[in-house]
Structure formats: structure tokens, C-alpha cells
Amino acid sequence: GAGVSQTPSNKVTEKGKYVELRCDPISGHTALYWYRQSLGQGPEFLIYFQGTGAADDSGLPNDRFFAVRPEGSVSTLKIQRTERGDSAVYLCASSLKAGNSPLHFGNGTRLTVT
Amino acid sequence: DQQVKQNSPSLSVQEGRISILNCDYTNSMFDYFLWYKKYPAEGPTFLISISSIKDKNEDGRFTVFLNKSAKHLSLHIVPSQPGDSAVYFCAASEGNFGNEKLTFGTGTRLTIIP
Numbered sequence: 001g002a003g004v005s006q007t008p009s010n011k012v013t014e015k016g017k018y019v020e021l022r023c024d025p026i027s028g029h030t031a032l033y034w035y036r037q038s039l040g041q042g043p044e045f046l047i048y049f050q051g052t053g054a055a056d057d058s059g060l061p062n063d064r065f066f067a068v069r070p071e072g073s074v075s076t077l078k079i080q081r082t083e084r085g086d087s088a089v090y091l092c093a094s095s096l097k098a099g100n101s102p103l104h105f106g107n108g109t110r111l112t113v114t
Numbered sequence: 115d116q117q118v119k120q121n122s123p124s125l126s127v128q129e130g131r132i133s134i135l136n137c138d139y140t141n142s143m144f145d146y147f148l149w150y151k152k153y154p155a156e157g158p159t160f161l162i163s164i165s166s167i168k169d170k171n172e173d174g175r176f177t178v179f180l181n182k183s184a185k186h187l188s189l190h191i192v193p194s195q196p197g198d199s200a201v202y203f204c205a206a207s208e209g210n211f212g213n214e215k216l217t218f219g220t221g222t223r224l225t226i227i228p
Contacts, residue, residue: 004157031214033214035216040220041220042118042203042205042218042219042220042221043158043203043216043218044218045215045216045217048214048215055214056214056215058215059215091157091158093157098214099214102148102160102163103160103216104160105150105157105158105159106157107155107156107157108157
């Protein structure tokens with residue numbers, strides 16, 4: 001069956017620009033997560049949604065980062081005024097529900113800020 | 115500070131032998147632990163997990179051991195196969211069976227030598 005889909009797979013943008021990264025979770029999964037993986041590091045938690053609401057956004061680094069999930073399915077991670085330090089692979093994952101069901105990750109969006 | 119540590123960046127093992135990957139953690143509130151496997155250009159894939167109420171969990175060729183007093187866990191793969199070559203991430207979370215907010219280690223690259 002279809003897994004978690006992330007688009008685009010690669011994004012190159014100039015410093016100061018705005019970017020949107022999209023995540024299509026597995027159908028029927030109510031929980032959705034965003035992680036960020038920098039070079040040589042493990043994935044780092046950003047935010048997770050249970051349904052439409054952000055249940056925990058404590059990992060968002062600053063107010064330039066924002067994520068939405070208006071209909072409880074597709075999610076968009078938005079980054080304003082991008083900085084070179086934002087360059088990383090942004091991973092989205094979904095699970096049946098938050099709790100004890102495993103996270104299924106997408107292949108990520110590689111963001112490069114020049 | 116790194117709350118989940120994987121001190122071996124890489125490990126090479128002969129095909130058919132046992133692979134042992136280690137992970138240490140510092141946060142005593144962690145009570146659910148997971149291992150993820152990652153191939154290049156793909157998202158992490160869930161492998162096996164263990165709750166802090168157990169000291170061992172086995173799934174086929176994969177066994178995870180947890181030593182709470184030492185704050186140490188390990189993943190054993192036996193026998194090792196070429197397809198096991200990947201980066202392995204240890205992850206932990208607080209809250210029994212919770213996986214909403216995982217803290218990952220930096221990963222160990224396992225290479226299986228045919």
C-alpha cells in the first residue's frame with residue numbers, strides 16, 4: 001500500500017525566502033509528525049498532530065517555523081525567512097494514533113538554503 | 115546535550131555472524147525504546163521496540179536488550195545478512211508506550227561483509 005509521501009523530494013532556496021514542505025500521511029493514520037535530520041545527526045522532533053490540532057510543537061526551533069494540518073490529513077511545514085542553518089532533511093511520519101503504534105516515515109525533503 | 119548516545123559511528127561484521135549495536139541514554143524518564151533502520155535516501159523504518167517493564171524483546175533475527183540500571187540498550191542481529199547493511203538509530207521516549215516525541219541517537223552505520 002501507499003506509504004507516507006513527501007513533496008518535493010529536494011528543494012533549493014535562497015536565504016530569506018519562504019518555503020513550504022508537504023506531507024501526505026498513510027490513509028487512516030490520525031497522528032502526524034515532523035522531524036528534521038541535519039548532517040551526521042539523528043532525526044530531531046519538531047511537532048506532532050493528533051487529528052487537526054498540534055498536540056506538541058515544542059520542537060519547533062523558532063517562530064519562523066509553522067505547520068498546519070487543516071483537514072486532519074495532509075500537513076504543510078512552512079519556513080519563513082529561511083537561513084542557511086535550516087538546511088537539513090525534513091522527515092514526516094504518521095501513525096494510526098499517537099501512543100504505541102509505530103511511526104512510518106516518508107523519504108524526506110532535502111532542503112538546501114544557499 | 116545528547117540524551118541518547120550511540121558511541122560507535124560505524125561497525126563492520128562478517129555475514130552470518132552476530133551484529134551488536136549499542137546505545138546509552140541519560141534521561142531517567144525515558145521508558146520506551148525503539149530501533150530504526152535507515153537506507154540511503156529513504157526514511158527510517160521501525161525495527162523493534164521495548165518497554166522499560168521488560169529487559170528483552172525478540173523478533174526473528176532481532177533482539178533488543180535493556181539494562182535500566184546501566185541506562186543501556188543493545189540490538190543483536192543474528193545471523194547478519196548483507197541486507198542488514200544500513201544506519202541504525204536508537205530512539206527513546208517518555209510516557210509508557212508513548213512514541214509521540216522520540217529522541218534519537220546519532221546512528222551507527224552497520225556494514226555486513228559478504
